[in-house]
Structures are given as C-alpha cells and as structure tokens.
Ligand SMILES: Nc1ncnc2c1ncn2[C@@H]1O[C@H](COP(=O)(O)OP(=O)(O)O)[C@@H](O)[C@H]1O
C-alpha cells in the first residue's frame with residue numbers, strides 16, 4: 001500500500017484559512033485528483049479550519065493542528081483545536097444550525113463537509129476541544 | 142477579495158474577484174453595505190465571474206445582504222456561478238430567495 005502523511009500547526013488567525021486549504025490541495029495533488037475533487041477537499045478543509053478558529057477559539061488565539069494521510073487513493077484529513085468544544089454534536093451538525101447568527105454564519109459548514117467528503121466524524125469534549133476527521137477516496141488515482 | 146461597484150438601471154452590480162471565505166467576508170460585507178447605504182439602492186447583482194473559491198461563509202454574506210434589501214422591498218440576483226459555488230448555493234437553498242441569471246444583462250432585464 002502506498003502511504004504518505006503530513007502535519008501542520010498554525011495559529012488561529014483567519015488569514016490561515018486559505019493557507020490551510022492550499023496546503024491540503026498541494027498534498028492531495030499526488031493522488032492526481034480531478035479539479036472537482038480538489039475543490040471539494042479545499043472547501044471541506046476551509047469549513048473545518050474556519051470552525052476551529054471562530055467557534056473553537058472564539059477569536060482568542062490558539063493552535064490549529066492539521067494532519068493529512070494518504071493510503072493508496074484515500075485521503076484522510078484531521079482538523080483539531082484545543083478550544084471550547086461542542087456541547088451537542090448532533091445538534092451542531094444539523095443544516096442551518098449556528099450558535100453565532102450575529103456573525104452572519106449560515107450554519108451550513110458541517111453540511112458542506114458531509115456533502116463534499118465521503119465521511120465526516122466529529123469528536124468533541126467541552127472545555128477540551130474538537131477534532132474533525134474527514135475522508136475522501138479519489139476516483140482518478 | 143477585490144470588489145468593483147457599478148450602477149445600471151438603478152441596480153448595484155458588485156463584481157467580486159478572489160476568494161470568498163470567512164477571512165474575506167467581513168471586509169466584503171462592510172464595503173457592500175456602505176455602498177448600498179450611500180446609493181440608497183434596493184436591487185443588487187452579485188457577479189461571481191472572478192470568484193474562484195467560496196465556502197459557507199459566502200452564504201452568510203449573500204443572505205445578509207438579501208435580508209437588508211428585503212426591508213426596502215429589494216431584490217438580489219447572482220450571475221456567473223462556477224459549478225462548485227453553485228453546489229453550495231443549491232445545498233443551502235439560496236435559490237429559494239434569489240435568482241441566478243446567464244448574464245448581468247439578463248439579470249437587469251428581470252430584476
Ligand atoms: N471547532 C469547533 N469548536 C466549537 N464549536 C464548533 C466547532 N465547529 C463547529 N462548532 C459548532 O457547530 C455549529 C455549526 O457549525 P457549522 O455547520 O460550521 O455552522 P457555522 O460555522 O455557520 O455556525 C457552530 O455554530 C458551533 O456552535
């Protein structure tokens with residue numbers, strides 16, 4: 001089996017949202033993805049990283065950890081924060097649910113991740129943080 | 142994200158260039174709202190031709206402007222959506238509150 005992995009840590013500044021998705025796209029490019037697959041992955045990463053920054057750390061500064069793993073043509077992406085955590089993950093994953101409507105959030109972040117990736121798992125503990133694990137198998141590779 | 146504003150037939154056209162994410166959303170929101178207030182306009186066309194990336198933060202920007210204009214009996218339209226961005230619009234049910242047109246010209250005729 002072909003295997004590769006990477007890990008990236010960065011402070012929770014919004015300017016790093018585009019940095020994170022470009023890094024994952026560059027890493028995923030070794031799987032020879034279609035433009036559509038690449039853009040699916042970038043969008044999902046953007047959602048998870050944005051959530052870590054605005055909900056996990058609520059604009060205080062913390063470290064976001066991004067891990068990617070390739071096993072044959074399957075990409076696994078982990079986005080982790082040590083922020084406030086999610087009280088009710090099931091509710092948080094509902095389409096249109098947002099805890100911060102005053103920020104003009106749409107509540108569609110998890111729905112976008114679920115639509116664009118093959119699987120999305122959320123592990124969260126109040127006061128400790130949140131880890132989102134997403135996978136996608138590339139058809140083209 | 143760069144924004145270019147123009148006015149045609151009493152309608153504000155916002156040409157967006159770059160990536161619309163959480164980082165760029167706030168700046169875009171403020172600039173558009175200022176323009177709407179400055180011109181006292183209630184029709185808005187978002188031109189996405191120059192937008193090569195959007196995530197769900199973009200939805201918040203569009204819905205926010207829609208709500209603002211609705212108070213003045215206004216309307217919002219979008220043109221030139223790339224397939225990926227269109228998927229996000231469909232997912233969030235945005236086409237229930239605004240229409241997509243083939244071109245700015247067509248949007249102007251129908252708004
Ligand atoms: N990393 C996180 N830490 C804490 N809360 C989170 C995190 N990610 C998501 N949430 C919670 O889940 C809700 C839904 O997230 P999402 O679907 O991305 O919508 P939005 O970001 O627009 O609020 C958020 O409003 C927030 O309450």
Ligand SMILES: [Mg+2]
Pocket residue numbers: 047050051108109110197
């Ligand atoms: Mg979100």
